[in-house]
Amino acid sequence: MTIDNADNKAQKRRKVRAILASGLVLGVGAAVTLAAWNDSVWGNAEFGTGANTWNVQGDFGGGFNEYIENPGGSMIFTPGFDNLAPGQTVASVVGLRETGSNLDAIVSLQRATDPAGAADGVSKSNLDETLLLKVTDMGATKGACTDTQQTGAVLTSAGATVSNGTFANLTVPKGTERWLCFAVTLPNNLNPSTLSKSVSAAWEFQAVSAEPVATP
Numbered sequence: 001m002t003i004d005n006a007d008n009k010a011q012k013r014r015k016v017r018a019i020l021a022s023g024l025v026l027g028v029g030a031a032v033t034l035a036a037w038n039d040s041v042w043g044n045a046e047f048g049t050g051a052n053t054w055n056v057q058g059d060f061g062g063g064f065n066e067y068i069e070n071p072g073g074s075m076i077f078t079p080g081f082d083n084l085a086p087g088q089t090v091a092s093v094v095g096l097r098e099t100g101s102n103l104d105a106i107v108s109l110q111r112a113t114d115p116a117g118a119a120d121g122v123s124k125s126n127l128d129e130t131l132l133l134k135v136t137d138m139g140a141t142k143g144a145c146t147d148t149q150q151t152g153a154v155l156t157s158a159g160a161t162v163s164n165g166t167f168a169n170l171t172v173p174k175g176t177e178r179w180l181c182f183a184v185t186l187p188n189n190l191n192p193s194t195l196s197k198s199v200s201a202a203w204e205f206q207a208v209s210a211e212p213v214a215t216p
Helices: 002-035
Strands: 056-059 089-098 105-109 132-139 167-172 177-185 205-209
Touching: 056 205, 089 105, 089 167, 167 177
Parallel strands: none
Antiparallel strands: 056 089, 089 177, 105 167, 105 205, 132 177
């Protein structure tokens, strides 16, 4: 019995050694085989800012142009803008367009400023706080914009004046035009002797590019 047990233990040790040896051989063989399967894949990309692919221009009656500095393009109002009477309205058409055809433009009208660049608003005049401003959106096609007719959605707030009339987030789709009508009214029941005789105003249309729409 003792001899048999000794023989059995010896056989088990031999089997273990054989299995381990076999495993070592397989391990070496596998390492050699895997070394022959090495492979590489490369990917590259180039990034940019899209320079010269997005741009907004304005048309104030003389054709589309850049007008990037104050006072910009001269707005052409209907006759009488320089000799207003109480209750009278004058109007001017304004065009905006995005020329890059890549991204929409989001446009906001800022408070009027002095065309001469003064830092105190429109000018030292009470007329800018008296004249009422109504800006209507005529859409992609130039529509009616006269002293008696302005068609489209009103963009300015009720009771807006030349000095504080603003609007925000008007979309000009990429590669298209958007037309606005500026109507200025001198209200009735005023005492002309209390008003300044003239006022000058420059409006800035601030535009930013819209976020690109992700495609599925």
